[in-house]
Amino acid sequence: AQKVTQAQTEISVVEKEDVTLDCVYETRDTTYYLFWYKQPPSGELVFLIRRNSFDEQNERSGRYSWNFQKSTSSFNFTITASQVVDSAVYFCALRINAGGTSYGKLTFGQGTILTVHP
């Protein structure tokens, strides 16, 4: 069975601080995908990024960056120079490569509530 753990339940920072959200996953499969989703106060989850298990390159998109390390089974998410609009719940998720019908069968972590104060 797969498992995703986000040990940080809540994080509070002041605007312009950098913040890292941790994600640790467990799976016996060698092929899998990892995701981060953002849930703003409006409620709907918004896709941020997807990585597959064969691509350990770190990725950056504007103020967002992701650090994928298979050796430690971690997929951490860093927000640089945080802004109030970054306040949301962030979910890490895992999907094993079990065929076509598994496309949306994600295993989610518990979520990290990020609050950015002005």
Added chain:
Amino acid sequence: NAGVTQTPKFRILKIGQSMTLQCTQDMNHNYMYWYRQDPGMGLKLIYYSVGAGITDKGEVPNGYNVSRSTTEDFPLRLELAAPSQTSVYFCASSPPTGAVGELFFGEGSRLTVL
């Protein structure tokens, strides 16, 4: 752009009542899903569908039923509501190829069973 639309947004049920959560998407996505979100627990998959007429159970299907008569609609039915079904329910959809795991979510339906 409507995307994924869920109704109702809020509902209070009494134990033993039944209801249907409606979900419709206008992106012509083949795949649709129902997740529930409990506080501090992340999201868990209830049911999913890979196309009209095809549905399958997810991780926590007990107490729920689904149907998929059209590509657009994927209603979730709760029979004999129980307090354990108090949760926020999310409908999501995705295209069948390409954007692996990139789900498009509705805004959620908050259900309370008293």
